[in-house]
Structure formats: C-alpha cells, structure tokens
Amino acid sequence: MENSFALRGDICYSESLTTLSIHPNSYLVCVDGVSAGVHDSLPDEYKHLPVINYEGHLITPGLVDLHMHAPQFAFRGLGMDLELLEWLNTRTFPEEAKYADVTYARAAYTRLIDDLKNGPNTRLGVFATLHLPATLMLMEMLEESGLVSMVGKVNMDRNSPDNLCEASAQQSLADTRRWLGETADRFANTTPILTPRFIPSCSDELLRGIVELQKECNLPVQSHLSENQSEVDWVAELCPGTSCYGDAYRNFGLFGGEVPTIMAHCVWSGEKETALMAEGGVFVAHCPQSNMNLSSGIAPVRRFLNAGVRVGLGSDMAGGCHNSIFRAMSDAVQASKLRWRLVDSADKPLTVEEVFYLATIGGGSFFGKVGSFEPGYELDALVIDDRPLLPPFEAGIAERLARVTYLSDDRHIVRKFARGRQVK
Amino acid sequence: MENSFALRGDICYSESLTTLSIHPNSYLVCVDGVSAGVHDSLPDEYKHLPVINYEGHLITPGLVDLHMHAPQFAFRGLGMDLELLEWLNTRTFPEEAKYADVTYARAAYTRLIDDLKNGPNTRLGVFATLHLPATLMLMEMLEESGLVSMVGKVNMDRNSPDNLCEASAQQSLADTRRWLGETADRFANTTPILTPRFIPSCSDELLRGIVELQKECNLPVQSHLSENQSEVDWVAELCPGTSCYGDAYRNFGLFGGEVPTIMAHCVWSGEKETALMAEGGVFVAHCPQSNMNLSSGIAPVRRFLNAGVRVGLGSDMAGGCHNSIFRAMSDAVQASKLRWRLVDSADKPLTVEEVFYLATIGGGSFFGKVGSFEPGYELDALVIDDRPLLPPFEAGIAERLARVTYLSDDRHIVRKFARGRQVK
Numbered sequence: 001m002e003n004s005f006a007l008r009g010d011i012c013y014s015e016s017l018t019t020l021s022i023h024p025n026s027y028l029v030c031v032d033g034v035s036a037g038v039h040d041s042l043p044d045e046y047k048h049l050p051v052i053n054y055e056g057h058l059i060t061p062g063l064v065d066l067h068m069h070a071p072q073f074a075f076r077g078l079g080m081d082l083e084l085l086e087w088l089n090t091r092t093f094p095e096e097a098k099y100a101d102v103t104y105a106r107a108a109y110t111r112l113i114d115d116l117k118n119g120p121n122t123r124l125g126v127f128a129t130l131h132l133p134a135t136l137m138l139m140e141m142l143e144e145s146g147l148v149s150m151v152g153k154v155n156m157d158r159n160s161p162d163n164l165c166e167a168s169a170q171q172s173l174a175d176t177r178r179w180l181g182e183t184a185d186r187f188a189n190t191t192p193i194l195t196p197r198f199i200p201s202c203s204d205e206l207l208r209g210i211v212e213l214q215k216e217c218n219l220p221v222q223s224h225l226s227e228n229q230s231e232v233d234w235v236a237e238l239c240p241g242t243s244c245y246g247d248a249y250r251n252f253g254l255f256g257g258e259v260p261t262i263m264a265h266c267v268w269s270g271e272k273e274t275a276l277m278a279e280g281g282v283f284v285a286h287c288p289q290s291n292m293n294l295s296s297g298i299a300p301v302r303r304f305l306n307a308g309v310r311v312g313l314g315s316d317m318a319g320g321c322h323n324s325i326f327r328a329m330s331d332a333v334q335a336s337k338l339r340w341r342l343v344d345s346a347d348k349p350l351t352v353e354e355v356f357y358l359a360t361i362g363g364g365s366f367f368g369k370v371g372s373f374e375p376g377y378e379l380d381a382l383v384i385d386d387r388p389l390l391p392p393f394e395a396g397i398a399e400r401l402a403r404v405t406y407l408s409d410d411r412h413i414v415r416k417f418a419r420g421r422q423v424k
Numbered sequence: 425m426e427n428s429f430a431l432r433g434d435i436c437y438s439e440s441l442t443t444l445s446i447h448p449n450s451y452l453v454c455v456d457g458v459s460a461g462v463h464d465s466l467p468d469e470y471k472h473l474p475v476i477n478y479e480g481h482l483i484t485p486g487l488v489d490l491h492m493h494a495p496q497f498a499f500r501g502l503g504m505d506l507e508l509l510e511w512l513n514t515r516t517f518p519e520e521a522k523y524a525d526v527t528y529a530r531a532a533y534t535r536l537i538d539d540l541k542n543g544p545n546t547r548l549g550v551f552a553t554l555h556l557p558a559t560l561m562l563m564e565m566l567e568e569s570g571l572v573s574m575v576g577k578v579n580m581d582r583n584s585p586d587n588l589c590e591a592s593a594q595q596s597l598a599d600t601r602r603w604l605g606e607t608a609d610r611f612a613n614t615t616p617i618l619t620p621r622f623i624p625s626c627s628d629e630l631l632r633g634i635v636e637l638q639k640e641c642n643l644p645v646q647s648h649l650s651e652n653q654s655e656v657d658w659v660a661e662l663c664p665g666t667s668c669y670g671d672a673y674r675n676f677g678l679f680g681g682e683v684p685t686i687m688a689h690c691v692w693s694g695e696k697e698t699a700l701m702a703e704g705g706v707f708v709a710h711c712p713q714s715n716m717n718l719s720s721g722i723a724p725v726r727r728f729l730n731a732g733v734r735v736g737l738g739s740d741m742a743g744g745c746h747n748s749i750f751r752a753m754s755d756a757v758q759a760s761k762l763r764w765r766l767v768d769s770a771d772k773p774l775t776v777e778e779v780f781y782l783a784t785i786g787g788g789s790f791f792g793k794v795g796s797f798e799p800g801y802e803l804d805a806l807v808i809d810d811r812p813l814l815p816p817f818e819a820g821i822a823e824r825l826a827r828v829t830y831l832s833d834d835r836h837i838v839r840k841f842a843r844g845r846q847v848k
Contacts, residue, residue, distance in 0.1 A: 074815050077830035078823055080757070081775050098817075108816045292758035295765050295773060321754075321830040330745075333504070334716035335762075341719050342766050349719060351505050391498050392532045393522075399502055406501035406745040409833060 003033040003420030006046055007381060009054035011038050012397050013061050013373045014357040017305065021373075022397045027051070028059060030379040033420030037375040054383045054415070058400055060356075061371050062122025062380030062418060063325035064363030067222070067264040067285035067314030069127040070138055070151075071096050071105070073112040076318035080293050084228040087294055087319075089161070096129045096154075097163040105134035113141050118410040119324045122380035122418040123367050124149040125222055125262050125285065125314070127195055130156055130166055132179050139183055143190040146423035148367065148380070152195025152222055153179045157206045169205035173213065180217060189419065198224040199235045199248055207252045214253075220260035220366075222285075223249070226273065227265035228296050246273040246282075256280020262366060264314055265290075266304070267297045274300075278308045283366050286311055286358065288331040290319025298339040301332065302347035305354075312363020313355070329355040329405050352402045383415035384408065427457040427844030430470055431805060433478035435462050436821050437485050437797045438781040441729065445797075446821045451475070452483060454803040457844030461799040478807045478839070482824055484780075485795050486546025486804030486842060487749035488787030491646070491688040491709035491738030493551040494562055494575075495520050495529070497536040500742035504717050508652040511718055511743075513585070520553045520578075521587040529558035537565050542834040543748045546804035546842040547791050548573040549646055549686055549709065549738070551619055554580055554590055556603050563607055567614040570847035572791065572804070576619025576646055577603045581630045593629035597637065604641060613843065622648040623659050623672055631676045638677075644684035644790075646709075647673070650697065651689035652720045670697040670706075680704020686790060688738055689714075690728070691721045698724075701733045707790050708735045710782065712755040714743025722763040725756065726771035729778075736787020737779070753779040753829050776826045807839035808832065 007030070011023040021038075029036035029046050042051065072092060079091035099105045116124070126142070126149050128135040135153045142149045153176060157166040166172035176194070183192050196202045196210050214221060226232050226245045239248035246269065249255040255263075257280050264285040269277065277284065286299050304311050313328040314320075320328070329352070336350040350358075364371025370378050389403045389412065404412065416424035431454070435447040445462075453460035453470050460470065496516060503515035523529045540548070550566070550573050552559035559577045566573045577600060581590045590596035600618070607616050620626045620634050638645060650656050650669045663672035670693065673679040679687075681704050688709040693701065701708065710723050728735050737752040738744075744752070753776070760774040774782075788795025794802050813827045813836065828836065840848040 074817070077827045078815070078819075080826070080830070081773070104816065111816070289758070292761055295761040297765050298762065334713070337716055337719040338722065338759075338762055338766075341721050342762075349505070389501075391502070392528065392535070393498070395502075402504070403501045406504070 004031045004049055006030070006042055006049050006051045007054060007059055007383065008051055009057040009059040009383065010397050010400070011059045011373065012401055014353070014361050017357045018351070018353055020353055020356070020398055020401070024397060025055065028373055028381065030417070030420045033379055035373050035375055035377045035379045038373050056387065057414070058384040058386045058397065058404060060382050060384065060401070061360040061364070061373060062382055062416065063120045063359045064123040064312055064367070064371060065121045065315050065323065065325050066125045066262055066283065066312035066363040066366060067287055068124060068317040068323070070109060070112055071099050071129050072318030073115070074108045076321040082294070083230070084294050084296060085230055093161050093164045097161070099129040099131050099134040102133050102137060105137060109138050109141055113145050115323055116147060117145050117424055118413065120382050120413050120416070121323060121325050122147060122416060122423065123364060123370060125193065125366070126151040127222070128153055130154045130164065132175055135179065136182060139187060139190045143187040146189070146418055146421050148189040148418050150191050150193035150220060152193045154195050154197050155206055155210060156197045156201035158203050159200050169203050169209055172206050173209040176213060184217065192219060194219050194221045196223050196254070199238060199245070200231065207254065211253045214259055221254055222262040222264070223254070225249070225263035225266050226268040228294065229268060232268050244270065244273040246276045250276060250280070256282040260366065264316060265296065265299065267291050267299045269300070274303060274307045274309060277304070281310060283363070284309055284311045285314035285363070286332060287314040287316035287320055288328060288335040289322065290316035292335065293321070294319050298335045298343065300339070300347060301336060301350060310362070310365065311358050312366065313359045324409070325359045326405050326408055329359050332358070352405055356401065356405070379417060379420045381417045382413055384412050385414045386412055388412070428455045428473055430454070430466055430473050430475045431478060431483055431807065432475055433481040433483040433807065434821050434824070435483045435797065436825055438785050441781045442775070442777055444777055444780070444822055444825070448821060449479065452797055452805065454841070454844045457803055459797050459799055459801045459803045462797050480811065481838070482808040482810045482821065482828060484806050484808065484825070485784040485788070485797060486806055486840065487544045487783045488547040488736055488791070488795060489545045489739050489747065489749050490549045490686055490707065490736035490787040490790065491711055492548060492741040492747070494533060494536055495523050495553050496742030497539070498532045500745040506718070507654070508718050508720060509654055517585050517588045521585065523553040523555050523558040526557050526561060529561060533562050533565055537569050539747055540571060541569050541848055542837065544806050544837050544840070545747060545749050546571060546840060546847065547788060547794060549617065549790070550575040551646070552577055554578045554588065556599055559603060560606060563611060563614045567611040570613070570842055570845050572613040572842050574615050574617035574644060576617045578619050578621050579630055579634060580621045580625035582627050583624050593627050593633055596630050597633040600637060608641065616643060618643050618645045620647050620678070623662060623669070624655065631678065635677045638683055645678055646686040646688070647678070649673070649687035649690050650692040652718065653692060656692050668694065668697040670700045674700060674704070680706040684790065688740060689720065689723065691715050691723045693724070698727060698731050698733060701728070702731045705734060707787070708733055709738035709787070710735055710756060711738040711740035711744055712752060712759040713746065714740035716759065717745070718743050722759045722767065724763070724771060725760060725774060734786070734789065735782050736790065737783050748833070749783045750829050750832055753783050756782065776829055780825065780829070803841060803844045805841045806837055808836050809838045810836055812836070
C-alpha cells in the first residue's frame with residue numbers, strides 16, 4: 001500500500017504528439033507507484049485510498065530531462081561567449097577536473113540536487129565525470145532525493161587535458177567495470193548508463209571495449225552527436241570512411257538497434273543520419289537553450305518527428321542554464337519558430353502541445369512506461385499551483401498549461417512524485 | 425534630504441558598451457534622487473547621510489524596458505502559435521477592447537503593477553489602449569508604484585475591429601488632446617508619450633494630426649517598425665513612393681530628428697532604414713523574445729550598433745512573456761548567436777557586457793541621464809541578493825552579473841530605487 005493514493009485536481013497529459021487528454025476536477029489513481037488511470041469520480045475499488053486534494057491545481061506528468069551534466073551546474077551562466085570546443089577546453093574540462101576532490105563535489109552536487117528537487121523534472125539522463133568516488137556519491141545523493149535517474153561515469157581517454165583524461169582505454173574500462181560492480185544493483189531509482197563522452201574524447205579501443213561491456217551487462221548508452229560544425233568536421237577526420245557522425249557510432253555498434261541509446265543535440269544531423277536514428281530507434285535529446293548559448297544552431301526537430309525519430313528534451317546543463325524542462329519546452333518552441341523563419345519554411349514550428357509530449361512521453365519512453373497517466377504507466381506527477389498565473393479571464397486547462405510552460409518557476413511546483421513516491 | 429542616502433555593496437555599471445565599471449564593497453551616494461558617484465569609502469561631505477548596508481550584495485542600475493503593452497500582460501503566454509497580424513486580430517485586439525471597462529482594466533493592471541514592482545525594471549515605455557479612463561487609471565497606478573514611465577494612449581483609426589477603432593482621425597486627436605490636458609503636468613514620474621500604434625492602424629490624417637500635436641506639446645513618440653515581413657509589405661502598399669517603412673514615418677515627420685522617438689522591433693530594417701535611424705537619433709527597442717514568439721526573426725542589433733543607432737531593450741509584453749529585462753538581456757545574447765550562426769557570420773554575437781549596457785544606459789538615455797551611476801545621473805538602482813546564485817568557487821563581480829543575467833528572478837531583487845525613491 002506504500003505509494004498508493006489518489007490525487008484530485010485538474011489533470012492533463014499527452015494523448016498523442018498533438019492532442020492533450022484533459023480531465024477537469026478528476027482523480028488520478030496511483031497503486032504501488034503505478035497509474036491506475038484518471039477518473040471523473042473515485043471508483044469503488046479505490047475508495048480505501050487516501051485522497052490528496054488539490055482542487056483547482058494543475059496535475060501533469062513529471063518532466064524528463066534526457067540530457068544534463070551534473071558537474072556543470074556549478075558554472076551555468078558563465079563563459080557563454082564561446083563555442084563548443086573552446087568552451088569545453090576553457091570552462092568545462094577545468095571545472096570537471098575539480099571533481100577528483102569529493103569535498104568539492106559534495107558541495108557542488110548538494111546545490112544541484114536541491115535545484116532538481118524543487119523543479120518540475122522527475123527523470124534524468126545524467127553525465128557525471130570520469131571520477132569514481134564523486135560519481136558514486138552523486139548516485140547516492142540522487143537516490144536519496146527520490147528522483148529517478150540514469151547516471152554515467154564518463155569515459156574519455158584522448159584529446160582531453162592531463163587532469164581530466166583516463167590513462168588508457170584499459171584503465172577507463174577497468175574503472176567502468178569497477179563502477180558497475182558497485183552500482184549495478186545497488187539503487188532502486190538510480191541506475192548506470194554507459195557514457196562515452198563523444199567520439200573525439202574516446203579512442204577506438206575504448207569504444208570497442210564499451211560495446212563489449214554493453215553486451216555483457218545489457219546497459220543503455222548516452223553520448224553526444226552533431227552538436228557543432230567544427231566537431232562534425234573533426235569526427236569526419238577521426239573516422240575516415242564513415243558517411244556521417246552517426247555512422248561512426250554505428251560502426252562501433254553504438255547507435256541504437258539493441259542498444260537503448262540517447263544522442264544529445266543532433267543540430268547538424270542530415271538526411272542520412274536522421275534515417276539511421278529512425279532505423280536504430282535512437283532517442284534524440286533536443287537541447288534548444290544549450291544550442292543557442294553555444295552558438296551551435298537549431299536542431300531540425302520537425303524533420304526528426306516526420307522521419308519517425310524518437311525525441312525528448314534536455315537541459316544540457318550547463319550548455320543550458322536552466323534545469324527546468326518547462327523552460328526547455330518554451331525554448332524549443334521559440335527555436336523552432338526561428339528555424340522556420342530563418343532556415344526552412346517547410347519545417348513548421350513546434351506547438352506547446354507537441355513540446356509537452358516531448359517533455360513527458362517523448363523522453364519518458366527511454367525509461368519505460370513513463371510520461372503518461374494511462375493505466376500501467378509509472379506514476380511521475382507534478383502538482384502545480386498555477387493560480388498566481390491565471391489570467392483575469394476564464395482559461396481552460398490547455399491554456400493554463402501554456403501559461404505554466406512559459407511562466408512557471410519552482411514556486412509553482414507544490415508537490416512532486418516520482419514512481420509514486422513524494423519528492424517535493 | 426528626501427531621497428538622499430548611501431548604498432553600500434558590490435557596485436557595477438556600464439562604463440561603455442563593452443566595459444564594466446566595477447567597485448567591490450563601495451558606496452553609491454544618492455543626493456536628492458541623483459547620483460553623487462561611487463566611492464571606495466564614504467567621503468566626508470556625505471558622512472551625514474544614512475548608509476544602507478548591503479555588503480555582499482550586487483548593486484546595479486535599474487533596468488529599462490523601452491517597449492511594453494500594459495493591457496497585454498493579461499494574456500502573456502497564450503496564443504503564441506500565430507504570427508503578428510493574425511495574433512493582433514485574434515488575440516490582441518479582442519483583449520485590448522476589454523479595457524473599455526475600467527473594472528476589468530483595474531483588475532488586470534493591478535496584477536501588472538505588482539509584477540513590475542517586484543522585477544528589476546525601473547523605467548518603462550508603455551503602450552496603454554485607446555481608452556481614456558483606463559489609460560488615466562494606469563498612469564495613476566504607475567505613479568503610485570514609484571516606477572518612472574512614459575505612457576501612451578494608443579491612436580488607431582483604421583484597419584482595426586469595430587470595438588477597438590477610433591471613429592475618425594478627428595476623434596482620435598480630440599481624445600488625445602483631452603488625455604494630454606488631464607495628464608501632461610499631473611504626475612512626477614509618469615508622463616505622456618504620443619503613441620500611434622503603427623502605420624497600418626493610423627490614417628494619413630491621423631498621423632499628420634499627431635505631428636501637429638507633437639510640435640505643439642513637444643512630446644516624445646513611440647511606435648512599431650519593421651517587425652514582420654507581411655507588415656512591411658503592407659506598409660509599402662499603404663505608403664507608395666516611400667523607400668522603406670522608416671521612410672514612411674519620416675515623410676510624416678515622425679522619425680527622430682527633433683522628435684525623441686522609440687521604434688520597437690526593427691527586425692527587417694535594411695541598410696537604408698538603419699541609416700535613417702542613425703541620422704534621426706531614433707531609439708530602437710530591441711525585443712528579442714517577442715521576435716521569437718511571433719516568428720518575426722532576429723533584429724540585426726550588431727549592425728545597428730556599428731551604424732551608430734541608439735538601442736535599448738524591450739519586453740514587448742505580451743509578444744514577450746517576461747517583464748524582466750534581465751530575461752531580455754539573455755534572450756538578446758542568445759538570439760544574436762543564432763543570427764550569427766544562421767544568418768550572417770559577419771555580425772558578431774552580443775556579449776553580456778553589451779546587453780547590460782543596452783538594458784541600462786542604452787534605453788535609459790531616452791529618459792535623460794539614466795542608466796549609470798556616474799555623478800549627475802538620476803539614481804535608479806537595484807540591490808540584488810545574488811548569494812543563492814554564487815558558484816562554489818570564487819567569482820568576480822562581472823561573473824556575478826552574468827549569473828544574475830541568466831538565472832535571477834524577482835526573489836533576488838531585494839530592494840529597488842527609481843529616482844532615489846524606494847520602489848521595492
């Protein structure tokens with residue numbers, strides 16, 4: 001009976017990419033952390049459950065951040081006048097190197113967790129650093145928070161500064177095995193995900209070893225793809241004979257298929273790469289704010305959707321400055337409008353309904369049955385007190401969702417559940 | 425001695441477009457609402473003044489919103505899937521028509537003022553509606569708030585719906601005269617500004633009458649320019665024989681020169697129009713978020729600056745959803761990066777230092793000596809408690825300003841002064 005209750009309020013979730021399922025003043029039933037659906041009145045079989053009454057509040061699924069770097073939270077908003085490769089070398093790598101020191105890591109990660117607990121996200125795809133102790137500590141802290149996450153110890157054995165580079169492929173793989181040994185079955189809500197940083201940081205030998213580990217342990221994989229033009233050119237040099245960046249991952253066996261895979265960014269993915277992503281069931285983590293901040297560009301999300309590619313949203317902390325996936329939703333709409341206006345008028349802008357889908361079921365599907373209130377889905381839910389955001393005229397639930405998307409902050413999230421467990 | 429004090433804290437203002445003037449743990453002296461400069465220690469002549477101690481806080485000039493529509497606050501975040509002309513017809517005009525009812529207007533404006541008082545803006549260029557009673561009430565409420573604003577009763581006598589259209593040019597002008605009679609010398613901090621909505625909404629006769637009024641009363645003017653391509657095409661049709669939209673205003677005598685003028689947007693201003701703006705000293709109100717939300721595009725701000733055009737920032741509430749000009753600052757940087765990447769790599773992106781200048785002195789200059797702490801400037805100041813935003817490493821004042829720009833909200837603004845008077 002733990003994690004079983006009914007939530008009463010104005011309930012809204014995605015029925016499809018373009019359609020909202022809307023239930024004013026209804027009951028969302030949670031049994032053992034799993035949704036038993038939304039009901040106009042509480043069915044007899046659930047009458048014994050405690051009812052948590054949030055009449056007049058908006059209740060939506062928790063949001064999914066498919067891509068963020070935990071150690072980068074510390075410097076969000078700084079050094080934003082650089083492009084990707086320069087930003088990595090002057091800002092990111094020096095900061096990540098500090099996480100060799102667990103005292104520093106604890107202080108920094110404590111603030112991150114606090115921010116994450118207060119915001120609207122319930123699921124996270126997380127890059128840690130290459131350091132074992134700090135990564136383990138981060139996972140303990142995430143588990144403690146109640147959030148549900150997949151966390152990666154980063155692999156990087158080349159083209160990186162001395163103080164943030166694994167000594168060899170063997171050492172990187174040995175550390176990864178040790179980390180997996182310590183974490184694979186340790187946590188309920190915090191699980192490991194293989195995390196080769198990106199092709200420029202990983203030798204061929206390392207990538208081959210990661211594929212072996214993947215097969216052995218049947219783990220998901222996350223990495224970066226086609227974020228920046230200089231990066232794309234560099235990968236073409238590093239991997240001669242490949243038709244595109246995604247093809248380079250695919251040649252190693254790291255591009256979907258039987259390997260559940262998140263690729264972040266995909267700003268410069270062309271037709272061929274898009275087809276490979278669709279074919280392999282690769283999840284794109286679309287990170288619009290980061291792609292603005294690092295002058296990367298605007299990912300062709302409409303084309304991905306048309307091609308049947310699976311898409312979720314990411315904050316890409318600290319390429320993006322804001323953890324909230326509500327912010328990523330409005331950023332995604334705004335970026336798509338600029339792309340439509342300035343790049344290709346064939347690709348229609350995204351709507352609020354569409355980015356809500358991406359932020360819930362879109363990214364949530366990477367975690368299983370997540371991101372909906374249909375019966376059988378794991379119950380991640382937000383209770384949003386949007387009364388301060390109501391306009392001075394009658395507004396329906398779809399309009400209230402739009403207001404929350406553009407205007408809400410952590411003050412409006414008054415309660416949050418992940419897998420039926422209260423996080424806030 | 426009213427409005428005389430010293431503020432102690434970490435002080436920062438723009439010395440030039442690209443340079444910050446930075447004063448850790450210093451004293452900003454305010455005498456009768458005017459800055460007497462920033463000092464390392466309190467000079468003897470000011471030792472009698474009360475010292476307001478905000479050690480460890482960031483102190484900056486108040487921010488200037490050069491362009492916002494007060495009645496549109498009510499529906500911000502809604503109907504964002506439309507372009508300008510359709511959005512005006514289906515969302516904006518029906519909402520503005522409601523301001524014929526002062527009860528509705530009072531409820532809506534009360535919330536707006538509350539939001540404005542809490543945020544970082546101290547100066548505003550405001551469009552009201554065409555209604556006299558509601559506009560007068562708005563001005564009373566703004567005066568009461570302590571904010572400093574120029575407010576316009578809107579003129580519109582054509583191409584507008586029946587319930588939001590003045591019956592004739594004569595009636596529009598007569599109403600404007602009546603409004604000026606009631607407001608011209610009535611308030612200390614709230615003054616009228618002539619506000620023809622934009623050329624499509626104003627007959628030639630009306631624009632000619634406004635110019636006469638301008639000469640008679642020596643008032644500033646605000647309007648819209650080159651926001652959207654369909655709008656630009658429409659103006660070309662309405663004003664045959666003009667070389668550009670700005671030239672159409674100029675033909676009427678409404679494009680700078682002796683007339684202090686704000687033109688909002690200027691997304692599609694070409695070389696000719698840019699030269700006319702520079703020549704006439706026209707202020708551009710750059711509204712990056714609105715230009716994304718309404719799919720308008722990205723204004724070529726770098727070109728304006730290179731050409732010597734005066735530029736400030738605007739929220740364009742409710743084309744933009746957020747009043748805070750800190751948000752407009754980060755939006756402006758992000759938009760300029762996308763423009764650099766996707767439109768023209770000759771136009772370098774804007775930096776945080778540059779948008780801080782635009783948000784303070786840039787727009788402030790329209791109000792006189794406003795936007796700096798140099799001696800003689802009117803004292804608008806923010807006290808920002810940015811301690812929750814400090815990174816876990818040593819950060820200088822410039823870095824703290826960047827963090828505030830990207831990450832702050834109204835909770836961080838703990839005190840606010842306009843003309844030396846406390847607003848928050």
